[in-house]
Amino acid sequence: MSELRNLTIAGAADALAKGETSSVELTDAFIAAIEANRNLNAFITETPEVARERAKASDERRAKGAAASPMDGVPIAMKDLFCTEGVRTTAASHILENFVPTYESTVSGNLRDAGAVMLGKANLDEFAMGSSNITSYYGPVKSPWTRKGANVDLVPGGSSGGSATAVSGGLAIAATGTDTGGSIRQPASFTGIVGMKPTYGRCSRWGIVAFASSLDQAGPLTKTVEDAAIMLQAMAGHDPKDSTSLPFELPDFRAACTGDIKGMKIGIPKEYTLDGMPADIKALWDQGVKWLEAAGAETREVSLPHTKYALPTYYIVAPAEASSNLARYDGVRYGLRVEGETLDEMYELTRAAGFGAEVQRRVLIGAYVLSAGYYDAYYVKAQKVRSLIFKDFSDAFADVDALLTPTAPSAAFALGEKMDDPIAMYLNDVFTVPASLAGLPAISVPAGLDGDGLPLGLQLIAGVCQEEKLFRVASALEAAAGFTARPGGA
Amino acid sequence: MSLTKDDVQKIAFLARIRAPEERLEALAQELNGIIGWVEQLAEVNTDAVEPMTSVVDIASPMRDDVVTDGAILDKVTANAPDPHGPFYAVPKVVE
Amino acid sequence: MAYLIQGETGDWEVVIGLEVHAQAVTEAKLFSGASAAFGGEPNTHVSLVDAAMPGMLPVINKKCVEQAVRTGLGLRAKINRRSVFERKNYFYADLPQGYQISQFLYPIVGEGTVTLDLEDGSSRDVGIERLHLEQDAGKSMHDQDPSRSMIDLNRAGVALMEIVSKPDMRSPEEAGAYLRKLRSILRYLGTCDGNMEQGSMRADVNVSVRKKGETDLRTRVEIKNVNSVRFVMQAIEHEAERQVEVWEEGGEVRQETRLFDPNKGETRPMRTKEFAHDYRYFPDPDLLPLVLDEKFVAEIEASLPELPDAKRARLIEELGLSAYDAGVIVADRETATYFETAAKGRDAKTVANWLTTNLFGALNKRGFGINESPVSAAHLGELVGLIENDTISGKIAKDVFEAMLESGKSPAVIVEEKGLKQITDTGAIEAIVDQVIAANPGQADDVRGGNDKAIGWFVGQVMKATQGKANPGQVNALLKKKLLG
Ligand SMILES: [Mg+2]
Numbered sequence A: 001m002s003e004l005r006n007l008t009i010a011g012a013a014d015a016l017a018k019g020e021t022s023s024v025e026l027t028d029a030f031i032a033a034i035e036a037n038r039n040l041n042a043f044i045t046e047t048p049e050v051a052r053e054r055a056k057a058s059d060e061r062r063a064k065g066a067a068a069s070p071m072d073g074v075p076i077a078m079k080d081l082f083c084t085e086g087v088r089t090t091a092a093s094h095i096l097e098n099f100v101p102t103y104e105s106t107v108s109g110n111l112r113d114a115g116a117v118m119l120g121k122a123n124l125d126e127f128a129m130g131s132s133n134i135t136s137y138y139g140p141v142k143s144p145w146t147r148k149g150a151n152v153d154l155v156p157g158g159s160s161g162g163s164a165t166a167v168s169g170g171l172a173i174a175a176t177g178t179d180t181g182g183s184i185r186q187p188a189s190f191t192g193i194v195g196m197k198p199t200y201g202r203c204s205r206w207g208i209v210a211f212a213s214s215l216d217q218a219g220p221l222t223k224t225v226e227d228a229a230i231m232l233q234a235m236a237g238h239d240p241k242d243s244t245s246l247p248f249e250l251p252d253f254r255a256a257c258t259g260d261i262k263g264m265k266i267g268i269p270k271e272y273t274l275d276g277m278p279a280d281i282k283a284l285w286d287q288g289v290k291w292l293e294a295a296g297a298e299t300r301e302v303s304l305p306h307t308k309y310a311l312p313t314y315y316i317v318a319p320a321e322a323s324s325n326l327a328r329y330d331g332v333r334y335g336l337r338v339e340g341e342t343l344d345e346m347y348e349l350t351r352a353a354g355f356g357a358e359v360q361r362r363v364l365i366g367a368y369v370l371s372a373g374y375y376d377a378y379y380v381k382a383q384k385v386r387s388l389i390f391k392d393f394s395d396a397f398a399d400v401d402a403l404l405t406p407t408a409p410s411a412a413f414a415l416g417e418k419m420d421d422p423i424a425m426y427l428n429d430v431f432t433v434p435a436s437l438a439g440l441p442a443i444s445v446p447a448g449l450d451g452d453g454l455p456l457g458l459q460l461i462a463g464v465c466q467e468e469k470l471f472r473v474a475s476a477l478e479a480a481a482g483f484t485a486r487p488g489g490a
Numbered sequence B: 001m002s003l004t005k006d007d008v009q010k011i012a013f014l015a016r017i018r019a020p021e022e023r024l025e026a027l028a029q030e031l032n033g034i035i036g037w038v039e040q041l042a043e044v045n046t047d048a049v050e051p052m053t054s055v056v057d058i059a060s061p062m063r064d065d066v067v068t069d070g071a072i073l074d075k076v077t078a079n080a081p082d083p084h085g086p087f088y089a090v091p092k093v094v095e
Numbered sequence C: 001m002a003y004l005i006q007g008e009t010g011d012w013e014v015v016i017g018l019e020v021h022a023q024a025v026t027e028a029k030l031f032s033g034a035s036a037a038f039g040g041e042p043n044t045h046v047s048l049v050d051a052a053m054p055g056m057l058p059v060i061n062k063k064c065v066e067q068a069v070r071t072g073l074g075l076r077a078k079i080n081r082r083s084v085f086e087r088k089n090y091f092y093a094d095l096p097q098g099y100q101i102s103q104f105l106y107p108i109v110g111e112g113t114v115t116l117d118l119e120d121g122s123s124r125d126v127g128i129e130r131l132h133l134e135q136d137a138g139k140s141m142h143d144q145d146p147s148r149s150m151i152d153l154n155r156a157g158v159a160l161m162e163i164v165s166k167p168d169m170r171s172p173e174e175a176g177a178y179l180r181k182l183r184s185i186l187r188y189l190g191t192c193d194g195n196m197e198q199g200s201m202r203a204d205v206n207v208s209v210r211k212k213g214e215t216d217l218r219t220r221v222e223i224k225n226v227n228s229v230r231f232v233m234q235a236i237e238h239e240a241e242r243q244v245e246v247w248e249e250g251g252e253v254r255q256e257t258r259l260f261d262p263n264k265g266e267t268r269p270m271r272t273k274e275f276a277h278d279y280r281y282f283p284d285p286d287l288l289p290l291v292l293d294e295k296f297v298a299e300i301e302a303s304l305p306e307l308p309d310a311k312r313a314r315l316i317e318e319l320g321l322s323a324y325d326a327g328v329i330v331a332d333r334e335t336a337t338y339f340e341t342a343a344k345g346r347d348a349k350t351v352a353n354w355l356t357t358n359l360f361g362a363l364n365k366r367g368f369g370i371n372e373s374p375v376s377a378a379h380l381g382e383l384v385g386l387i388e389n390d391t392i393s394g395k396i397a398k399d400v401f402e403a404m405l406e407s408g409k410s411p412a413v414i415v416e417e418k419g420l421k422q423i424t425d426t427g428a429i430e431a432i433v434d435q436v437i438a439a440n441p442g443q444a445d446d447v448r449g450g451n452d453k454a455i456g457w458f459v460g461q462v463m464k465a466t467q468g469k470a471n472p473g474q475v476n477a478l479l480k481k482k483l484l485g
């Protein structure tokens, strides 16, 4: 059983093709694992029936020699931000506790059509607002990892914390995530797996509960870089239902995972060196540079002058969009309603009861920065700085093929740490937010362990639609790092 | 600049989130903390910089003028908390 | 002459601007594939996008963009090749998204002009400030349940063109003329059916007053959703008088939104908390800026029909119609088409006369519109033709016309059936003339004695003897010849 749980997508596809296992057997193994690890709280809704049904259908397709894709029969976790037809979709919020979509998001639909088997809806921060998965109405997710010799519960990062725990804890072969400011890459780094955010517009946003429309992008959380390529291939593609969807043919991502980076130029952004950055992280970053050089790449320092303004920019733009995107949760057409004497009272009571503290905080900030008299000073200003951040990257990519940075400024922290101070929490995304603001593809590759034996990831960032370059460098980094550590917790 | 309890009250109503009187002070402090922090953007010179409108540089797609949707009453009302026949219902609105 | 309100303290001038919401003629909604048709069973013209389900996204309907550009060109306005959709954020029961997708800083159409044709035959230009595209809201119904309002989203997301005028109007009449002219232009263009009863055209009226001679504008009041030309004119009258009273009693007119109650004939403030309005516009991140290329606009421009002003000018200059007739005829597209069909190959002025006096008279009596006319345009043309080629006299034509109204038959058929064909055969007329002269020797002598007036009496006798079918000209000539040699 447990070796089944360690399979990668590529490995599973292989075993299924050779008939060494069946999707049903594979699926049952993961259903059992999920039941045995409910203490991790990785799932908000488990869907064993759906899973078994799809697994059976997959095995039947395969028997007819009609396997749909390398994902066919592969059990995955679906972040509970993707609307799934007939399966409750909560966005980890009380306000959507009983919401059962009558439609399937484009991305989850693409995966279903590729044959992937949905095991359940993975836990996350409420409306994907968080970096530690502690804001979920359905309780925090625990990381399967623990510090050496200590057994304090650690956060898996967020917002895709359930997805990260599911994959690293062997509760799913892979998982979907969404990334608005780092919500795929940071939890991947915290849990020792690969997390990839493609170029904005590669994956359709249709049917994904919106947080910040100009930033939200779906992507895979997997055990390997190759798996990320395979899964992204199934998730991505042009969708006429999303006006911001890129109308381009997809390259063959898996074919790009060659690890051949001879002659490629890798930039090391000097502004990503923070004072007070943990020594382990600085050391791993330097090591990463050496690995890439050893693999034949040329590295050079580059400058992204507006990096320090990325976080404050993000914390104006994202809440502004969120405050508007979340206005539809008003207790009228779906979701929680708390009755009131008047329409306004019904709205106020419903939203006060339905949204958690962090969501309320961001909605209020968003309403404020858009309000009369402050719009120019905050929102417009932030969008201008965002243009400068975008330009920083464009200038850099005139000289280099990709950038190498740490993924997060720290390893996973304990549940309860940093919870009192929102800004301290926001700082988790300091290295991931810039690429989000610029809509660039970026990937976190597990590269080492810190002194406490906790995983640390390195991030690679490439230019618009340069996913192939990203996969080339990422596979080289992965090979050099040879990260094999597994959590003891699961 | 710094938000007062009244400002918070006003914003909370704009956002239709009931903020109990006793929470206002704390909320004002939280929000001021964040607003104070983001105000560092004022340092950045953005003269002659266009605000970013969209990260993708593609032309807006347009749909053809054909009726391809609707007639799905069951689907649009399936999750309604207070359905009245084919309608959504809300506390009586007086205008 | 100017419209002024006599107050205690002197004369007051009224300043009026209109914001007209015109529903674009399209099959589907502005951002979804649901039907934009009026009516329908509750919530059946609603897609997941219109119901603002989680994760739903807008994709713009090309036809809506074309209709907006077409309208802009018809208003002789600047077409903005780049425009931006923004979110207007507010909570209301009939606004599912919690925001209306509209255009704010960058509308699709800029400044233009509408020329009013006023009663006294003079004309006057009213400036257009802008035209932008936006979503309509749904409908709340309050009378079905004691404690609840019912929400129907069929209209939610239907494409509206908001056409904003400059504050260039100075009287209720001008406001009425503006609405009628705008409606006429939209209908010629086929971009809005102009149906105010069904709400496909609604007006928000901005009214302020100022002392005669003042150059600055005083505080304006917006009267929302007035749904007929008559009500718009009444609302302006009442609101202007109210404001004059407020000012003259030393008060201040409050900037507010009011509603017009046609029954009470007064405006009253809306109950919504004005202070709470802060729409927090920002560019909709779900949509890209709308960029139109040269070709897109040029193709629409090439397809524009002749518009009322141009048609009116042509009817006057080329067909010699009176300014009045031309105005009446072009006012609505159907009438203009009817006229042009009827006048093909006939004397335009005669046709215009029959149309504006005889046909309109008859239709009004029956309460019919031009489209319900029992007399087709072709038949009216034929009738004029029969007069022109002396088949019937103008007098007989009137009887034929009455018969056409009754039966809808063609004039030729009626003339045939009733044997109304004019007698032009000189021999036949001469015989009758001889009879009449022979039968009235006294009157004949009278004429010969020099009283030519009496000739008229003979003409009458001959016409009577022929039931009016004889050609009066010929009769006259024959009588002269026979009596006066
Ligand atoms: Mg308006």
Ligand SMILES: [Zn+2]
Pocket (backbone or CB within 6 Å): C021, C134, C162
């Ligand atoms: Zn409007």
